[in-house]
Amino acid sequence: MDQHFILPTTNFISGTINADYSYGKRVTGSYFLSINLVRSDEISTTVQIYRHPSSFTQRAGIVSGRKRFEISTDVITAALGEGETMEDLVSEGASLTVEVAVTGGAESIYETDIVSDIRFTSSPYLIVTDRSSRYFNPGIVYEVKANVLDSVTHKPINDVPVAVTVGDVVKRPNSDERGEIVASFNRISEAQELQATLTTAKEGLQAEDQYSTTYTALRHQAGALMSISVDTHGVVGQMMNAVFRFESDDVNGDIRYYIVSKGQVVSIGLIPINPGHRGDKTHDIPITHEMIPSARLVAYYMRGNELVSNSVWFDVNDVCGGEASTTC
Template sequence: EQEEQQSCKMKWSLVSVLLLISILKNTLGERFFISAPSVFHVGAKEKVLVQMGGEYLNKVVTVYLEDQGALMSEKKKTQCSTENDINIVELMIDRNRWSESKRRSSKKPYLDLVAEVFGDRKRKITKVLVSDHRGYIFIQTDQPMYNPTQTVKYRIFTLDHMFRPYQGTIITSVFNAAGNRIMKSLKNSEKGIFSGHFPIPSVSESGTFKITAHYDDDEAKVAVREFKVQKFVLPSFEVSIGAERRYILLNDQQFDFTISAMYSYGERVNGAYHCEFGFMTIGQKSPHIISGLELTGSVIDGRATATLQLKNIDWKQLNQTLSDLQNSGSQLFVGVFVTNIQNGEVQEEKLYLPIFPHKYKIDLSRTRSYFIPGYPVEVVAVVRYPDGTPAVGVPVNISIASQQDSRITNEYGGVYSAFNFNATSSFRVDVSSDGLQESKNIEPASSPTGSYLYISFTHKVYNVGESLFLTFRTPTAPTNGGYIYYMVLSRGMIITKGSLVHGTLTTGSVSITADMVPFFRLIGYYHGNNGDIIADSVWVDVRDECEIKVTVSTQNR
C-alpha cells in the first residue's frame, strides 16, 4: 500500500526521469536520492542528480554504469555537505566498451546504474535503457537533376540526439541508377557540417542516383538523398495544387483550391486544366474516381482557381457517405492535369485530403488529473487544427460545476483558467469550442499524512531571458524543517536545479534559458516527516527562439 501511495505521489518520475533510490526512513537519520535520464545515449554525457541528507552528509558517493560487473563509464564521485545541496555528475557510456558488450550478448539494451556510498557495503542499483542513436544526418545537393559529366555538389549536416552540431566520422557513398557504388569516402564533420563534390561519369545510365551517409559504426541508420541523372531534354513544367487547408471537414460544403503551372526557369504556362475527384481507401493502390465531378477551365499566366462542390457528390450511388469515408480512414483524391496550349505538353499533380469530423482538437492532457482540496483548480487546454497546427485566437469556454470562464487561445493554441471552489469529491471539467466539447474527470488527491505540494505560476508563453516566478504551497510544513528541491527537465535532460527553505508558502524564480525551448517541466519535491517524497510538477511553454543568431549578407565584388 505504501508503495502504491509513493508511486502516485511520484508520477513525475515518468517524465524522462527515473527514480533510483527513493528514500531511507528519516527515523534512521538517512536520506539518499538519485535521479537520472530514463534513456542513456551512447557517447553522450548524461546528467545524474544526487541529493543526500542526514547521516549521508559529507559522505562520498560514487556513481557509474556497468554491465554484468564490467565498467561501462567513468566512476564519478560527489558529496553533499549541507541539506540544501543538489549535485550533478555527468556519465558517458564508453562506445568501445558498449560495442564489445553487445558482441558478447544479444540481450536487451540495458545497463546497471550503480551508486556506492563510502562505508556502506550495499550498493544501490537500477537498470537504465541504452540507445545507440547517435544523432541525425541531413544531406543536401545543389540541384535535384543532373546531366552526365556534371559535378554534384553536396553538403552533409551531422547533429546529435539533441539536434546540436556533432563532430564525428562519417562514411559517405554514392550509388548509380543500377544500384552500384561508384564512390566511398571517410570524412570528419567538423562543427557538424562538411561539403564535397564528385563528377557524374559520362557513360552513366539515366535514372535515380543516391548519396548515403552514416556514422562509422552505425550502418543500420543511414541517411539518403536521391537525385536524378538524365541526358539533356527540354525542360518540363511543374503543376502544384494550393489550398488554405489540406484536409476536409464533415460539414464542408465545398473545397476551394488553386492550380499553378510553371517551368523551373520561371516561364508561366498558358493552357487548360482538367480535374477529377475520387477517394482512396486503406489498402488500395489507386483511387476510386467518382464520375460526373470533373472540372475544366483555363490556365492563364500559370494560374487557375477551381471549386469542388461536395454537395454535388451522389452519395447514394456510391452507397456510402462522407462520414463513412472518415470512419474508415479514407482520403479524398484530387487529380489535376494541365495542358500547355503552345506545345501540347501535359503534366499532372495529385492531392490526397484526409477527412476530419471537427474543425478543432482539444487536448486536456496538461490539466492535472487530481486536485488538492482548498487549492485552486487550474485548467490548461490546447486547441489545435486537425493537422496538428495550433489554433490561434479561438474562443474557448471552460466550465467546472456552476462556474464558467471564456478565454482566447494564445500563439500556441493554449488557454489557462483557475477556479476557486470548495470540493471534496471528484468533478468534471468541460472545455468547448465551435461545437466540440472535451471533458476530463478530476479526482481528489489522497495522502494518509495530509502532506501535499502545490506549485503555481503565471501561465503564459515565456521568452528566453525572462524569469519564471514560482510559488510552492504546502498545507503544513514538515516538523523537521528542511528544503523544497526543484529541477528543470527539457527534452529528457536535467537543465538546472535548486533548493529553497521550506515553509507553508515558499517563493522562488528560475531564469529561462535557450536550452529550455520550446517547453520544459519543473518538478518540485520535499521530504515528509515519515520519509515520503511529496512532489508536484508544472509544464511551461517557451517561445521558440534560435540559440545562435545567423546573419546572411552579400558582398559586392
C-alpha cells in the same frame, strides 16, 4: 485548397488553381482537374469521383493563371454504398486527392500538381488535455491546461476560442500562438470528483463541427497538497515565473526545489516562507542552457512530519537557435 479537411456538413470542395511560368508570367491555356476518394477500410481503394472536363478530347480554359473551382460534395455521396454516409468516411479515416494538370496555349507539355491527404474529420480541431492534473484540492486553485491542434496535421492552432466548464463555472480563453490555453478555477466543490469540459467555440463553425472533450479529476486524498504553475515555455537567459499554491498554515519554514533535465539535476533552490504567510507564493527561476529542450521542476515542503511535493514539466527554447547559417 480552401481547406485540408472535409466535414460531414461540408457542402463544397473548393480551391484555386494557380499557374505561373518560371519567369513569373501567368499561364493562359487549359487545365484538367480530377478528384479521387481514397477509402481506408479493409482493402484500401481509390475511386475517381470527379473530373473536368469529362473527356480528354475536351478543353477547360484557364486565364491569367487563376481558376476557381467549387464542386458539390454530392459527388462524394454518389460514390458511397447503400446506407453509407459521410460519417462512415470519418470513422474509416478516408481522404481525398485532388490532381490538376495545366498547359499553356502554345505548349504541349503539361505541368501537374497533386494535393493529397485531404482528410474526412468530424471537426477541424483537436483538444489535448494531457497537461491538466487529474487531481484537485478544494482549497487550492485548479487549472485546466490544454492544447488546441489541427485535427489533421496535429499542429498547434492559435486564436481558437474554447469554452472551459468546471461545475457551473465557464471560462472562455483563446489559444495562444502555441495552441495553448489555461483556465483557472478558484472555487472547487467539496465533491470527490469534478468534470472539466472543453469545447471549441469558433465563429462560423456549426455546433456539430465544434470539438468537445471531457475528463474527470479526482479529489486528492492526501492530508495536504501543493500545486505548481509555470510558464509552459522558458527561454534561455530569461526568468521563468513559478507560482506555488498550498494551504496557508502548512509550510514549515520554506519550499525547496530542484530542476531535472536529461536525467541530471541542473539547478536547486530554496524559497523562504514567512510565518503566517497567506495566499500564493511566486518565485522567479533563471533558465539555463542545461535545461534545453525540456525540464521538470520538483518542489517540496514539510508539513509537520509529512513531506508534501509536486512537480511540473516545462519546455525550454534557445533564443540563439537557428541563427547560424553556412554559405558554400
